[in-house]
Amino acid sequence: MATQLTTGICSRLNSSENDDDELFNSQPTVQFLSFKRVPPSGGGSNMDRYRVIVSDGEHFLQSMLATQLNHLVEEEQILKHSIAVIEKFTCNLVQGKKLLIILALRVVQKEAEKIGNPVGIQARAGGSIETQASPSAAVTPAPAASAKPAASTAPAQSSRQPTQGNRGGRTAIYPIESLSPYQNHWTIKARVIAKSEIRTWSNQRGEGKLFNITLMDESGEIRATGFNATVDELYDRIQEGKVYFISKAKVNLAKKKFSNIPNEYELALERNTEIEECPDAADVPMVKFNFTPIANLQEIAKDAVCDIVGVVKEVGELSSITSKATNKQIPKKELTVVDASGFSVKVTLWGKQAEQYNETDNPVIAFKGAKVGDFQGRSLSMMSSSSLIINPDIPEAHHLRGWYDAAGAEQTYQSHTNTMSSGGGVSFDRAEIRSLNDVKISELGMSDKVDTFSSRATIMHIKGDNIAYPACPSQGCNKKVVLMGDSWRCENCDKSYPQPEHRYIVPMAVADYSGQAWFQGFNDVGLIVFGMPANDLERDDTEFNRVLEGTIGTTYNFACRAKQDNYNDQARVRYGISRILPLDYREEATYLANLLRRSEWSN
Known part of the structure; x- marks a missing residue:
């Protein structure tokens, strides 16, 4: 038996009154004739909307899906000619025409033939109805309808319509x-x-x-x-x-x-x-979350917001900072939060939230709308619009409680501190390591833009010639200085100094199992590789060579930039080191062990 549509519902919605309880609780059955994606309008929303034409077999009406229903279109749970029961809805008046807003629906027939030859409705000033041609030429005889009789038409109202009518004299x-x-x-x-x-x-x-x-x-x-x-x-x-x-x-x-x-x-x-x-709050949800695993925070842009749920493993001391804007002391407290992804993250509480937090026994906390930062890696900070719920009654929290009590309390965690770069936004990603041969055959850096990649390689050779240069000792300058008489002159600062501060330039040949490449690093790289400032590096040939030889065979994790330049009229790709990280074998073992645990807990 064919599904029956609610006859006359489009006419009734077009002329609906504010207090029509029967209409707004009727849950009509309609058919979708078309879907159109509406990009963000620039008013602040960054979400697409979907405009829908719904039909009752006789007339059609413009409507809009609430954004929480977008996935039904995107996942093809509803299609052209699908039939559904509209469980919750409201109506707007847009440019003189009624627009149905669908808040909740239930699909009763995903694939169906078009029913009837519906025409559009347009309300006239006198209250009569004017029809317009259907947007589709296909015609199918309309079956008997199961709807209530259509209400008499009336002029369109001047405001959006409610989901329910008056309650005890209250406005809808x-x-x-x-x-x-x-x-x-x-x-x-x-x-x-x-x-x-x-x-x-x-x-x-x-x-x-x-x-x-x-x-x-x-x-x-x-x-x-x-x-x-x-x-x-x-x-x-x-x-x-x-x-x-x-x-x-x-x-x-x-x-x-x-x-x-x-x-x-x-x-x-x-x-x-x-x-x-309102004493009757049962129909209003507590909070809606869209949780991100802590391991995935590095995929979220700086200053974006996200929701996480985790177990508080450590609580820092209450401290304070001085606000530059108000010169007042602002209390702060850092929580170290972990989850079953094997990662930890620092979450900073501010103000009264920091002062009032005194939880013990490793509670589970759901954080909503926390701001993502990149100070020493990924971190989170609560804002005025952020909220947290301690030991929430949600499935994710119950799962974490069981996991932590069973295994998580004894586990070690990897923080984002050692996986993120503070320079230029280039990060080392343990899960995205590329071989040197793959970097070359993929032609990274050959386009006009800069490419980035993560690599694990061993130092084979470091060029000892011109490994450092005399730099301006003024903080933040780093420009090369020139000896002029008894002092060193910096043209950038327009000052002279008794001594320079030598800074590293480190060209090194590195290799992995697939091949070899030349990387170039600067002072931060040299400090890690040589373990001392350039000023302290002995210039005695014997000692200097001993230090260089001590670096050979050492393996590091690298975050690099690949960029094309020209040398002697020939194009070449230079691999610059943005971040160098010594191998931590305990961390590597923990990473692999946690992979096994995550697999176990996800099944």
Whole structure:
């Protein structure tokens, strides 16, 4: 038996009223006629949207998938002509036309033939309905429909429609996903998943204070900020973790400089903003996470945000730093967090969060919206919009608790400190080591751009000629200086110095099992290879040769840049060392052992 569509639902949605409980709880059955990907509009959101045309067999209506349903299109769980039950939805008014927003759906028939020859709907000022041609020429006789009779048509409303009608006189509840600056009367029901401290500022325009909160419902998240008098009015009334009805706040474009919330809009809390605690919070999720394994943090760009869940292995002492902007002391505390990927990461807590953290017994913590840093490798830092939940009741946390108690407590962990480079963003990746022969046959560096690669190779020879140069001792200069009389002259600093600071230039032949190549490093490389500053390297030939010979046969991990240049009118590729790391055999053994453990725990 063919699936029946809900006859007349497109007409009813087109003329829907704010308080039509029956309509917004009806869960109609519709057919998808087409999908169109809509790229980010530049308003702050970096997510694609999908515009969909839905049909009830008689009429079709423009609609939009909520972003949490994007995967249904991208994974081809819904196709052209698929039939689905729309379990939750709302309606917007966009440029005078109704737009259906699909918040949740259930597929009842993935592959189907087109039903009927639907036509479009356009509301006239007088309330009658005007139809337009179908977007598709294919015609299939429409089966009997199972819908309720279509409601009488009415003029389109001037605001987005709620998912449910009035509750005890309360204005209808709107999903966060549907908010925009083009509507004035709305109420959301949302959980406060993060609440910042009160921050103050002082500049030429005066002084002020602010706080912000992150709100979440089942459709998405949004940031809300209150300033000055609003801080006094609302700050103490809002508690993190609780659910509130919120209305009469202003919807603005999000300032992405100050927020990483995935929403193109944000709320401005005002003195007349209404906030009422909701006792019935069962239908509002606690927090939504998108966890990244700690081992994969090196794949995330600096300053991006991510969610992780891990066990706190170590807790640092409470300390503080002085803010350059306010000259005030800011408390900080570092947690070392580990997970079953075999890696650890430092997570920095700030302010009251740092002062109030006093957990013991290695709790499991879920961190949401932590900022990725690259200080001495990958690290994480909590922000005002970040949040953490200690021992959350989620499957990932339960799995980690069992793993850590059974095996993780005795395990050693690899940090990102020794895998990341502080120079030029080039990192050594243990899992991406390439042989020297592969680097050459892949022609890395032969294009116009610089290529990077990781290598493990053994020093075979170092050129001893001109291994160092006299450099300016002024911090950060490093330019070559010239002896002029009794002093050394730096043209860059326009100063003379009694002595230079010699800096290394280290051309070395290295080899692995596949072949040989010439690498070139500078002062940081020389310090590791020779174990002493260039000024201390003995110039006595015998001692100098002894030091050079001592480097032969030593194996290192290298992070390199490959770049083409010209020498004597011939193109060649130079391999510059961005980072050199001595081999740590214990770390290598731990890495291999943890691979086996990860395999065991992932099965």
